[in-house]
Amino acid sequence: MANSASGLAVHDDCKIKFADLKARRGFRFIVFKIDEKSMEIKVEQLGETTDGYDEFTSHLPADECRYAVYDLDFVTDENCQKSKIFFFSWSPDTARTRSKMLYASSKDRFRREMDGIQCEIQATDPSEMSLDIIKSRAH
Secondary structure, eight states: OBOTTTOOEEOHHHHHHHHHHHHHOOOSEEEEEEETTTTEEEEEEEEOTTOOHHHHHHTSOTTSOEEEEEEEEEEOTTSOEEEEEEEEEEOOTTSOHHHHHHHHHHHHHHHHHSTTOOEEEEESSGGGGOHHHHHHHHO
């Protein structure tokens, strides 16, 4: 199904892997990339359930845009174990303008395909998505 705004399709694997992360906690994170040749959003990287936040952020290129989801486990102030799924729109200042426009125009529809997202982070720099910021948004 193509995105009318940008002409992008979402590869079925994106939805399948996200459903696995959401339902069975099969992955810690998923990094998605727009394949500009096929004009399709595809899974680029899957994070093992044992991977931490630093492992996740290391898969976001310094000069290219990406979408990602991250399953954050945390403990509430009441000492309860919780989990929230974050959607990231990573668009570094150093990315190509065309790439930033493509990711921006496709983000809302792609995010809607990922039913079950609880928080959203838009970042252009690693400091905008530090673990402290993510944890503060989870509560």
